[in-house]
Structures are given as C-alpha cells and as structure tokens.
Amino acid sequence: MDKPFAITLDVGSSLANHTGSWRTTRPVYVDRLPPCNNACPAGENIQGWLFHAESGDYEKAWRELVKNNPMPSIMGRVCYHPCESSCNRGKLDDTVNIHVVERFLGDEALRRGWKVETAPDSGKHVLVIGAGPSGLSAAYHLRLLGHAVTIHEAGPMTGGMMRFGIPQYRLPRDVLDAEVKRIEDMGVTIKLNHKVEDVQAAMKEGGFDAVFLAVGAHLAKRAYIPAGDANKILDAVSVLHSMEGEEKPLLGRRVVVYGGGNTAIDVARTARRLGAEESIVVYRRTREKMPAHDFEVEEALQEGVMMKWLSTIKEAGETSFTVEKMELDENGFPQPTGEMETIEADSLVLALGQDVDLSLLDNVPGLEIQDGMVQVGRTMMTACPGVFAGGDMVPSERTVTVAIGHGKKAARNIDAWLRGAKLEAPVKHELATFDKLNTWYYTDAPKTVQPVLDIIRRQSTFDEVMGGLDEHNALFEARRCLSCGNCFECDNCYGVCPDNAVIKLGPGKRFQFNYDYCKGCGICVAECPCGAIKTESETI
Known part of the structure; x- marks a missing residue:
C-alpha cells in the first residue's frame, strides 16, 4: 500500500514542500551604491576599504584605498569630506568619521613603508606638466598601468597648491614629502624648476606619446x-x-x-x-x-x-x-x-x-579655452589629440580631492587612448538611500572625535591642529560603517527565512536563494540591515 502523501519520507519529492510555486514576487541580492562612494570626487571605494579596516586588516584596507587615491595621508587631512555629508549614519546618530580613518591608514602606510606594484613597462612615455595633486595623481595611475612618466614642474618643490596654498598647521610638510616620495619610488621622474613654455615643443623634444596638463591656479586675482x-x-x-x-x-x-x-x-x-x-x-x-x-x-x-x-x-x-x-x-x-x-x-x-597661467598653450592647435579654462571632453582630452587636462585648468571645483580624481580619470583614459581602445565607464548601481536600511539592528556608537591642539599653541605655532586616531579608535570608527546597500554576511536573511530558502556559500561568498522553496514572503528584504536585498516581480 502506498504511503499517504502527507507523511512521505522523501520530503524533496513532495510538491507541498516546493513552496516556490506559490510565489508572485521573489527576493534578489543586489549591490547598491553607497552614498559615500557616490559623493567622493576621487572615486574611492570608501565602503570597500572601510570593510577591511573594520576587520583590522589595515594593509588590505590601504591597498583598496590606493587603487583610486595615491595620497590618503594627505587627503585624510585636507579633503572637505563630502562623503561624510552624504553618510546615511548621519540620520541615525552621527556620520562615520571617514576622513580620519583614511588619515590613519595613510599614516600607517608611511610608518610601515607599504609600497605598490606597477604593471610591466608598456613602452609608452607620458609627459605631465605640474607636480600638484592632479599631476601627481595622473603620474601615479599611469605608472600603475606600466607607462613611463616624466613630470615637469616650474617651481622648486613638488606639491603645487598642496604646498603653496595649504598651511603647515593643516598639512605637515613631512607628510606631503613622504606621499610624493612613494610616487617617485614607483619610477616617476620629476624635473623641478623646469617650466614648460611650449607644450608642442616639449612633447617633440622629449619624444612623449601623450601629455597631461595639470598647471595649478597660482595667479592671484586683483581688485582695484x-x-x-x-x-x-x-x-x-x-x-x-x-x-x-x-x-x-x-x-x-x-x-x-x-x-x-x-x-x-x-x-x-x-x-x-x-x-x-x-x-x-x-x-x-x-x-x-x-x-x-x-x-x-x-x-x-x-x-x-x-x-x-x-x-x-x-x-x-x-x-x-x-x-x-x-x-x-x-x-x-x-x-x-x-x-x-x-x-x-x-x-x-x-x-x-586665483587664475591659471595658460601661456604654455599658445601653440597647441585646436585647443578651446573659455573663461580662462581649458575645455575637455568626457575622457579629459582636449580638442587636440593626445593632450589631456585636469585640476585647476578645467571647469570644476578647485579642491585637492577633485584634482586627484581628475588625475586618475585622465590616466585611465590616456592608457586607453595609447592602446587605441575606448574606456567604458562602469554602470552605476542604484543609490543605497537611508529608507532601504533596517537600522534597528545597528547598535549605538558615538562618533570618535579627533584630538585638537590647544588654543595657545594654535595661535603661536604651526603645529598640526587636528590630531589623528590610534589603532584602537580607528578600528571602532571603521566599525560604525553601516555597509549601506552591500551584504556584509550578517546572516540575518539566513536566520529569518521561514522556508530555509537561503543558502550560505561560505566566508566572502555571501548567499543565494533556493527559489524552489522561497515563497516570496519578503521577510528577508524587510530584515536585511543594509538594504542588500530587493523584491522583484516573478515575471521578470
């Protein structure tokens, strides 16, 4: 006699257990764009390096950071941190002190002497005019890609407006020099007191394959x-x-x-x-x-x-x-x-x-200049093939962070141009807004405040005003990150699913849904702390 359907021992063969057949909507794991990443002019993967920092792997965090920003010790001091203005945690208690963790990682890298590896030599040579933040960033990223780079700097020292526009009490010069030295150690040649009067002549004389214009705004505007x-x-x-x-x-x-x-x-x-x-x-x-x-x-x-x-x-x-x-x-x-x-x-x-001295561009054919600024396209290239520009020279907000972002973007497009390829911009994910989070799961954690130099010394010395974090409070501050829009394997979805339809794939591999058993109840979506699951129609 056949066993009754309801008590069959072969559970997997029972249609009653395939509850996915009831479903009209299904949950899907997604990666949303964290608002901090979205707001960073340098294009840092902030959430990515914070993830490694909160596990205590500071070198891995630094290496993720310098994929986009070559000077974190500087940026952690002088960036006006729009990432923090966009941080979702600010609606919960107070924003994550991102720039201070970045500074800690940068300082740790300088202390430990961490270096980066460059790609094999490409055989191409790029001229960079200006050793400010944009020029140094471009040189760094070009060297990562294997290109030879020579910087021509008109002044006697590197750093551009980081040195000549930001006082020492905000940016100590030993920090600036150490960050620049790492870029030089990658094989970048920097020629100081070498003012370029004619871009075309400089390119021909040096046999350069492309040029990045990164002259800073050093000419003061006057008033009558x-x-x-x-x-x-x-x-x-x-x-x-x-x-x-x-x-x-x-x-x-x-x-x-x-x-x-x-x-x-x-x-x-x-x-x-x-x-x-x-x-x-x-x-x-x-x-x-x-x-x-x-x-x-x-x-x-x-x-x-x-x-x-x-x-x-x-x-x-x-x-x-x-x-x-x-x-x-x-x-x-x-x-x-x-x-x-x-x-x-x-x-x-x-x-x-301030304005930029554009006299070096007088003989560059086809160049378009409006309101004292060089016009560039989406790839940062001017109307003259092989001539790229960024930083203070192009229409944009004039900050160190924007300049560093321009240098990175130009370098990657120069690399593509030299290879005869076209650099495709990655598709941006949907923004991880605050309403996508389930903040009930996050514990209260007050923001770590930087130590500040006493007023007397601030009025009489050029000692650095804002102090940094130590390893203990840098770890605490990194752990305040909500990981907006991206799974951090908290196991919530695995624990709350009433149908055991969530499969753990192992550390670092996240999860997947078994749709044979998922009935689309949406509990996992509602209970995901970071908004990394969404519901979509079953017909999709």
Whole structure:
C-alpha cells in the first residue's frame, strides 16, 4: 500500500514542500551604491576599504584605498569630506568619521613603508606638466598601468597648491614629502624648476606619446582699490607661497584679509601665527553665504580671527582702510549702503581667487579655452589629440580631492587612448538611500572625535591642529560603517527565512536563494540591515 502523501519520507519529492510555486514576487541580492562612494570626487571605494579596516586588516584596507587615491595621508587631512555629508549614519546618530580613518591608514602606510606594484613597462612615455595633486595623481595611475612618466614642474618643490596654498598647521610638510616620495619610488621622474613654455615643443623634444596638463591656479586675482604708495597690499597666494621660504612675510601687528573663501581663512589664521595681534577677515556677504567651509571658519574664530561681514574695502590710506557696509537684496546679492567706516591696519591681503597661467598653450592647435579654462571632453582630452587636462585648468571645483580624481580619470583614459581602445565607464548601481536600511539592528556608537591642539599653541605655532586616531579608535570608527546597500554576511536573511530558502556559500561568498522553496514572503528584504536585498516581480 502506498504511503499517504502527507507523511512521505522523501520530503524533496513532495510538491507541498516546493513552496516556490506559490510565489508572485521573489527576493534578489543586489549591490547598491553607497552614498559615500557616490559623493567622493576621487572615486574611492570608501565602503570597500572601510570593510577591511573594520576587520583590522589595515594593509588590505590601504591597498583598496590606493587603487583610486595615491595620497590618503594627505587627503585624510585636507579633503572637505563630502562623503561624510552624504553618510546615511548621519540620520541615525552621527556620520562615520571617514576622513580620519583614511588619515590613519595613510599614516600607517608611511610608518610601515607599504609600497605598490606597477604593471610591466608598456613602452609608452607620458609627459605631465605640474607636480600638484592632479599631476601627481595622473603620474601615479599611469605608472600603475606600466607607462613611463616624466613630470615637469616650474617651481622648486613638488606639491603645487598642496604646498603653496595649504598651511603647515593643516598639512605637515613631512607628510606631503613622504606621499610624493612613494610616487617617485614607483619610477616617476620629476624635473623641478623646469617650466614648460611650449607644450608642442616639449612633447617633440622629449619624444612623449601623450601629455597631461595639470598647471595649478597660482595667479592671484586683483581688485582695484585706490591706494597710496605707502600701503602694504599683498595677495594671498604670495603670502602662503612665501611661507615655504626662509623669510616669512612681514604682515604687521594688525592685518586685514579681503575675501570669503578657504584661502582667506588660511591667510587670516597664518597671520595670527606670525604674531598679528588682530587678524580681520572682511567679506561682503554673511557667514551663511561665505564659500569657506564652516568648520574652518569656526576654527579661525576659536583662534581669535575676527570677521567683518557685509563689508567691502573701498579705499586704502597710509595706515588705515575705508570700508563700506553692505546689505543683501532679495536675491542674496550684496548692495552698497553708502555707510563708511575706517579700519586701522598695517597690511591688506587680497584673497579674491586665483587664475591659471595658460601661456604654455599658445601653440597647441585646436585647443578651446573659455573663461580662462581649458575645455575637455568626457575622457579629459582636449580638442587636440593626445593632450589631456585636469585640476585647476578645467571647469570644476578647485579642491585637492577633485584634482586627484581628475588625475586618475585622465590616466585611465590616456592608457586607453595609447592602446587605441575606448574606456567604458562602469554602470552605476542604484543609490543605497537611508529608507532601504533596517537600522534597528545597528547598535549605538558615538562618533570618535579627533584630538585638537590647544588654543595657545594654535595661535603661536604651526603645529598640526587636528590630531589623528590610534589603532584602537580607528578600528571602532571603521566599525560604525553601516555597509549601506552591500551584504556584509550578517546572516540575518539566513536566520529569518521561514522556508530555509537561503543558502550560505561560505566566508566572502555571501548567499543565494533556493527559489524552489522561497515563497516570496519578503521577510528577508524587510530584515536585511543594509538594504542588500530587493523584491522583484516573478515575471521578470
């Protein structure tokens, strides 16, 4: 006699156990784009290297990091970290302190002497003009791909605006030099005090196969201010540049800085450290409209820098400056009021922006220049074949991070161009938004705060203001990452599935669904902490 269907011992043969036949929707594992990765101008796989850092494998984390960014010790100090502004954890408690973990990894690499391997020589030679962040990044990535690289730098030192535009209290020079040395050790040739007057001639003379233009914005913009000969009016670029020499600028006891960007704040803070009793920033709009980053403004205020909002300088006398008060119209633009006041000061520093010297491009055929910037296409190549450009030379936000991203993008496109190939941009995944997360599973973990130098030393020395993390708190901070949109093998889906339809594939291999048994209930989707599972129609 046949056994009753309900008590058959061959469970796998029972149609009743193939509950997948009831399903109208199915769960699917996905990799969504973490918002930190999406926001990084350098294109770092932030979540990827944080994953290795939180397991304590710092070298593996660093190696993942430097696939995209060759100078993490620098970037961890000077990047304005838009990744953190986009971090989903900020909606839960506080953002992950990404840039501080990056700095820790960079410093650890310098301490331990970690190096990178380059591909076999390609036989191609690329000229890079400018040893700033964009040029150094391009050289690094070109060497990774096996190309010979020579950098021609007009100045006496490497680093570009990282050295001549960022004060030592934000970026110690030993850190900058060590990061550059690693790039040189890869085989990059850097020729200092070697200004290129003619790009075409330089390429022909050196037998280069391509060129990347990475000249920084070192020319200060000026403003017409009626002044007598006795007035001391300087520009911010010259002041910061002279800080790298033996003779420091003589700014006097009272210093006025005219401008509202990060450079203006840097000069005002530098003046305090040089002994100025009063350092005053004059800006024509309000603090809310100021382009300088708020945390830099706050640090400057802590150090005794004074701010004069809604003001513009009209005239300079021998020992004073006439300032006109402004007011914002309904569109937020400053308008003169006719109300004047006098500020006593020994010097005025103009921090009104910078331009790039493009005279070296006079003989480059077909080049398109608009508003003092070189126009490039999607591949970073100009209208002249084999001539690429990035950083301050092209239309973009002028930050170290953007410049490093340009260098990487240009290098990969130069590599493709040299091989006669076309570099296809990877398809972006769907963004991992906060509503995709199940934050109930994450424990409370307060953000790790960086140590800060005491105010007295900040006002009198150029010691680094912000300290770094040690191995203990760097590990803690890395573990605050929510791994938005990407499976980190927490086993939640495996544990909550009522049909045992989730198959574990082993460490590092994640999971897969057995659709014979999955009935599409969606519990795994609802209970996935990081939003790495979605539901799709069974007809797809």
